[in-house]
Structure formats: structure tokens, C-alpha cells
Amino acid sequence: MFDRAEIAVKAGDGGSGVVSFRHEKFVPFGGPDGGDGGAGGDVVVMADEAVTSLRAFRRNRNYKAARGRDGAGKKKYGKKGPDLVLAVPAGTVISYKSQVGDSSLIADLEQPGQSAVVAKGGRGGKGNTHFATSTNQAPQIAQQGEVGEELDIILELKLIADVGIIGYPNVGKSTLLAAVSAAKPEIAGYPFTTREPILGVVEVGTKSFVLAEIPGLIEDAHLGRGLGHDFLRHVARTRVLIHLVDGSSESPAADMAQVNTELGLFDSALGKKPQMVAVNKIDLPQVGARLAEITESFSSVGIHVFFVSAASGQGTAELMAEAMKLLQSMPAREAGGIKVPRKIFHPAPRRVSPGVQRQGDIFVVTAPALERIITWPGETSSQLPGEFRQQLARLGVTKALERAGVKPGDKIRCGNFEWEWP
Ligand SMILES: Nc1nc2c(ncn2[C@@H]2O[C@H](COP(=O)(O)OP(=O)(O)OP(=O)(O)O)[C@@H](O)[C@H]2O)c(=O)[nH]1
Numbered sequence: 488m489f490d491r492a493e494i495a496v497k498a499g500d501g502g503s504g505v506v507s508f509r510h511e512k513f514v515p516f517g518g519p520d521g522g523d524g525g526a527g528g529d530v531v532v533m534a535d536e537a538v539t540s541l542r543a544f545r546r547n548r549n550y551k552a553a554r555g556r557d558g559a560g561k562k563k564y565g566k567k568g569p570d571l572v573l574a575v576p577a578g579t580v581i582s583y584k585s586q587v588g589d590s591s592l593i594a595d596l597e598q599p600g601q602s603a604v605v606a607k608g609g610r611g612g613k614g615n616t617h618f619a620t621s622t623n624q625a626p627q628i629a630q631q632g633e634v635g636e637e638l639d640i641i642l643e644l645k646l647i648a649d650v651g652i653i654g655y656p657n658v659g660k661s662t663l664l665a666a667v668s669a670a671k672p673e674i675a676g677y678p679f680t681t682r683e684p685i686l687g688v689v690e691v692g693t694k695s696f697v698l699a700e701i702p703g704l705i706e707d708a709h710l711g712r713g714l715g716h717d718f719l720r721h722v723a724r725t726r727v728l729i730h731l732v733d734g735s736s737e738s739p740a741a742d743m744a745q746v747n748t749e750l751g752l753f754d755s756a757l758g759k760k761p762q763m764v765a766v767n768k769i770d771l772p773q774v775g776a777r778l779a780e781i782t783e784s785f786s787s788v789g790i791h792v793f794f795v796s797a798a799s800g801q802g803t804a805e806l807m808a809e810a811m812k813l814l815q816s817m818p819a820r821e822a823g824g825i826k827v828p829r830k831i832f833h834p835a836p837r838r839v840s841p842g843v844q845r846q847g848d849i850f851v852v853t854a855p856a857l858e859r860i861i862t863w864p865g866e867t868s869s870q871l872p873g874e875f876r877q878q879l880a881r882l883g884v885t886k887a888l889e890r891a892g893v894k895p896g897d898k899i900r901c902g903n904f905e906w907e908w909p
């Protein structure tokens with residue numbers, strides 16, 4: 488029932504900010520003008536009408552968006568890395584591989600055009616213009632871009648049936664599905680043979696639709712008895728119903744009324760879904776003998792019936808052609824009877840507040856914004872500790888260091904840098 492693929496996605500890293508200074512005539516050492524890096528590209532999953540399966544994702548499992556470009560002098564921003572858009576069929580459910588249950592859901596892309604960001608690109612690093620302070624007009628530090636998000640996700644195609652076959656147990660629903668599609672449901676002469684919805688693809692000319700056998704609709708299904716309750720939800724997602732009745736039953740019209748009562752009790756919208764009524768087993772002599780009587784019993788309540796033999800195939804192609812016509816005459820799929828909240832994934836904010844941890848005789852500063860600080864080749868680094876201290880003060884880390892008992896001469900480490908507390 489599901490087509491499934493597990494893939495690894497990695498959003499682009501942000502580009503780096505740069506250290507650069509204005510070079511003006513007669514001004515040998517102008518102000519800082521290093522531009523910021525561009526953000527890395529996101530990995531986006533998008534439902535696309537032209538895509539019909541997840542097969543492509545079985546061949547290639549790794550997907551990486553491009554990184555952002557580095558900034559440049561003259562305050563030039565680096566270009567954002569282009570997003571990587573993965574096209575999937577409508578009806579694809581995206582979830583985290585690392586989580587189970589409801590919290591694993593990232594998005595449910597029901598309609599073509601819907602999309603979700605599954606991995607957010609890293610933000611670009613800041614150029615040295617951002618690090619100027621009143622006491623340091625020539626900052627020699629810039630910031631590296633953030634690393635893009637990386638995670639494993641599961642794509643699952645939830646086939647949504649266009650047409651559902653409903654009817655009393657044992658009327659021949661499985662036999663009909665098997666006759667018109669490649670599906671191979673179990674067929675047997677006792678009720679409730681089919682225990683969960685079975686899907687098949689029906690081709691009519693060059694077009695196709697998905698047909699589902701909805702099992703177990705009986706009296707009191709709406710109360711959760713029998714198998715019916717769960718499957719009524721599948722009925723809600725179909726657009727057209729084929730109501731199959733057994734021509735050899737005592738009263739085919741009464742059987743149909745009973746099943747419809749169940750539908751209506753579950754959800755009144757279901758009762759209003761367009762139905763095509765088909766009388767099955769016309770190959771049986773006792774059924775062949777009463778076609779006029781059956782036609783009359785339905786037409787007296789305003790219902791047109793189709794006659795078929797799922798076993799011999801008689802009339803089934805015509806029934807499918809009519810179902811296709813009816814589908815095409817209907818507006819595009821709506822959300823159906825069940826309201827599925829539309830979920831669009833927003834990655835959680837990555838803000839981590841700065842902190843200090845003592846590791847032996849080194850004070851390690853955790854401050855994502857500072858850990859990404861970089862120096863620029865060719866620039867002097869003697870003033871770096873001073874610049875770092877200013878940034879630490881700005882982030883309120885100095886106080887945290889003092890609270891942690893830092894003394895002159897102690898070693899401080901942040902990202903790739905290490906220096907002494909003066
Ligand atoms: N003679 C005849 N028998 C049929 C026809 N269609 C189905 N049957 C028989 O009717 C019985 C039930 O058929 P299924 O296709 O399993 O019926 P179902 O509606 O799927 O039944 P459940 O899944 O158990 O609710 C089987 O013995 C079939 O062989 C038909 O067109 N003619």
C-alpha cells in the first residue's frame with residue numbers, strides 16, 4: 488500500500504564573511520568593508536503532479552544543497568546557495584527517521600504544489616564590518632557560515648484511492664478489483680475475506696485511476712464493530728464510490744440501503760458522495776432471470792444500475808469507463824471528509840545561549856556566533872585576543888567567565904582559538 492524511501496539530506500553551509508578594508512586614495516587604511524557570506528541552500532520537498540512514484544529515491548539516497556558564496560570586499564554579500572528541490576508525488580508523507588509516532592511527522596504533502604523545507608541551509612557568516620566597536624575600528628575577524636542541517640528522512644507515498652468499491656460482505660468486491668486491475672486480493676466464498684483496503688490501478692485508454700476495495704462494511708460498522716470503522720476513513724478520501732450489490736441476494740436494494748445507512752451514520756458527507764450502483768454475478772442463471780425485476784426495484788427509487796459479472800468480466804470495462812468519466816467531470820480533489828491539518832515544517836530555532844565550562848585548566852566558551860570566528864590570511868593576529876574579549880563582553884560571556892572563577896593567565900578556548908586571560 489505504501490511506496491517508501493529513506494534518504495539523507497544535507498542543506499548547504501553558509502558562506503563565510505570576510506575581513507576587508509576600504510582602499511581609498513590618500514587613505515592607506517580605511518574602515519572595514521568585509522561583506523557577509525550568503526546562506527546555504529535549503530533542501531525542499533515538493534509535491535509535483537508530473538511525478539508518480541518514489542522510485543528515483545531508491546537509486547540515489549544522498550541529497551545535498553549548495554553552500555552559500557563567501558562575502559567580498561566593498562560590503563558585497565555572498566550569493567545564497569540555490570535550494571535543492573526534490574519532486575515527489577502528491578500524497579507523500581515526510582517523517583524523521585530518528586523519531587517514532589506522531590512527533591516524527593514533518594509534512595503531509597497532499598496537493599501538487601505543496602512543499603516543505605526539510606533541511607535548513609546555514610546562515611552566512613558576518614563580515615568584519617559587524618565587529619567594529621568604538622575602541623576597535625579595524626576588526627580583523629569575520630565569521631564562518633553556519634553548517635547546514637543534516638538529517639535522515641523517510642518518504643512514504645500514501646496512495647489515495649480515487650474510486651472505492653463498497654458493498655455488503657461477499658458481493659464480489661475483490662473479484663471485481665482483480666478483474667480490472669493487477670491487484671491480487673484474496674477471493675473466497677465467505678464474508679470478511681478482505682481485512683484491509685486493497686488498491687489497484689485501473690487503466691482506461693491512456694488515463695488511469697486508483698481503485699480500492701473497502702472491506703467490512705456491515706451493520707454497526709459505525710459503532711466500531713466488525714472491520715468497518717477504520718476503513719470508513721478510506722472511503723472519506725475517495726471521490727467516487729462503486730456500490731456493488733449481489734444479484735443473487737434476496738433484496739439487492741435493501742442490502743444497498745443498509746450499507747448506505749452505515750456510511751451516513753459515520754459521516755453524513757460520506758452518504759452524499761457520488762455512487763455508481765453495480766449489480767454483480769449476472770452470470771448466475773438465477774440472477775440472469777431477474778434482471779428486469781432488479782432494474783425495477785432500483786429505478787423505483789431513482790437509481791440507475793449497471794450489470795456486471797466480476798467473474799466473467801462482462802460489463803466491467805464499461806463500468807470502469809463510466810467511473811473514469813464521472814471522475815473527470817468532478818472538480819479536483821478536495822481534502823475529503825476528514826480534515827487533515829496542513830503541516831508545513833519550520834525547523835526549530837538554533838539559538839544557543841553562550842555558556843562557559845571548565846575543562847581541566849581551560850575555560851571553554853560555548854558561543855555559536857563566536858565559535859565560527861575566523862581570521863583572514865595575511866592579516867595580523869596579535870590583536871585577536873583583544874577582539875575576542877570585546878565580543879565576549881558583548882555577548883555577556885565575560886561575566887560568566889568571572890563567575891566561573893577565571894584568573895589572569897588562565898587559558899580560554901572558543902572554537903579553534905585559544906588565548907590567555909589577561
Ligand atoms: N458467479 C459469480 N460469483 C462471483 C462473482 N463475483 C464474485 N463471486 C464469488 O463471490 C464470492 C465472494 O467474492 P469476493 O470477491 O471475495 O467478495 P468480497 O465482496 O470481496 O467479499 P469480502 O471481502 O469477504 O467482503 C467468491 O466465492 C467469488 O468467487 C461473479 O461475478 N459471479
Ligand SMILES: [Mg+2]
Nearest residue numbers: 660661680681
Ligand atoms: Mg474481498
